[in-house]
Amino acid sequence: MRHGILLVDKPSGPTSHDIVEIARHALGIRQIGHMGTLDPLATGLLILGIGEGTKLQPFLAELDKTYECTAHLGARSSTYDAMGTIEAVADPAGLEREKVVEAAAPFRGTIEQAPPPFSAVKVAGRPLYSYARRGEAVESRPRRVRVFSLDIVAWTPPDLELRMRVSSGTYVRSIVHEIGESLGVGAYVSRLRRTEVGAFNVGDAVAVAPGVANPDEWEKGWRSLGDALSHWDWVRVPEALAGAVQNGATIGATELETSRSPLEADRLVRLLDGGGRLLAVARCLVSRGEAAVQGPGGGRGEFLLKPVRVFHDE
Numbered sequence: 001m002r003h004g005i006l007l008v009d010k011p012s013g014p015t016s017h018d019i020v021e022i023a024r025h026a027l028g029i030r031q032i033g034h035m036g037t038l039d040p041l042a043t044g045l046l047i048l049g050i051g052e053g054t055k056l057q058p059f060l061a062e063l064d065k066t067y068e069c070t071a072h073l074g075a076r077s078s079t080y081d082a083m084g085t086i087e088a089v090a091d092p093a094g095l096e097r098e099k100v101v102e103a104a105a106p107f108r109g110t111i112e113q114a115p116p117p118f119s120a121v122k123v124a125g126r127p128l129y130s131y132a133r134r135g136e137a138v139e140s141r142p143r144r145v146r147v148f149s150l151d152i153v154a155w156t157p158p159d160l161e162l163r164m165r166v167s168s169g170t171y172v173r174s175i176v177h178e179i180g181e182s183l184g185v186g187a188y189v190s191r192l193r194r195t196e197v198g199a200f201n202v203g204d205a206v207a208v209a210p211g212v213a214n215p216d217e218w219e220k221g222w223r224s225l226g227d228a229l230s231h232w233d234w235v236r237v238p239e240a241l242a243g244a245v246q247n248g249a250t251i252g253a254t255e256l257e258t259s260r261s262p263l264e265a266d267r268l269v270r271l272l273d274g275g276g277r278l279l280a281v282a283r284c285l286v287s288r289g290e291a292a293v294q295g296p297g298g299g300r301g302e303f304l305l306k307p308v309r310v311f312h313d314e
Helices: 015-026 051-060 096-106 128-133 172-183 216-223 241-245
Strands: 004-010 032-033 043-051 065-073 075-077 086-089 111-114 144-158 159-166 187-195 222-224 234-236 268-272 279-284 303-310
Touching: 004 015, 004 187, 004 216, 015 032, 015 043, 032 051, 043 051, 043 241, 065 172, 075 172, 096 144, 096 172, 159 172, 159 187, 172 187, 216 222, 241 303, 268 303
Parallel strands: 043 187, 075 187, 234 268
Antiparallel strands: 004 043, 004 222, 032 043, 065 159, 065 187, 075 086, 111 144, 144 159, 268 279, 279 303
């Protein structure tokens, strides 16, 4: 069994869970999960964890994401996208580009954002969409997100083409809805495509859809466990300590080969064996001279590597 991640170009229509089920059927593997949901309407990059790759979920789901979207102005939607109940508001034809640019400006940088009423964010143990489907009003707590860039690609009324890079947990639907409200004409997402997750690009993904079940065609999107975290610093673990690391033992970092010197306290790093195979994700700690440590080092003030997630790909 192979372990790693699969870069998938999701089509519009299926849910993220539908794509997981397609992969499970095609690969004959139950241990598959996705690293960040895409709405059914949305297309683009969805990362699947395969086997031990599912353990990467907390690290990959938090990566920044890039989206391209079409905002349709002149109406609002109950779901903030084209799949909801649409209500006409006002004709946006007379809006000048400068006015649209001005309306988008407040959504750059760090913002407080309320999630859409139709979303999986939970309030009192229930997802918001369960309240919305019953017509129940519920207040959700805004959360702080980061919009690194928000570019207006084109304004051809009533459609506004946007490109944005945002932190994990940001709802593009909410941004579009709020822009429409600030302009007084309403707006909803009619097209949404995720093009990047961290350093991963949809151009390197494989198209997966219902009825596409030949795993040989999916090699393009395959990445090993080690490649999945290639944007992280690494520490090379000698063969004598590899078993201890995979059993969760803390090791001393003294004299170990690393991509970063010196190491930084509280930083997560990859622990690799001599062949580049991922053994663990570890947190770099500064020793107080008290912890049980495998290998050389471990004295007060020295760096230790404590595994927080171990991998077994055999």
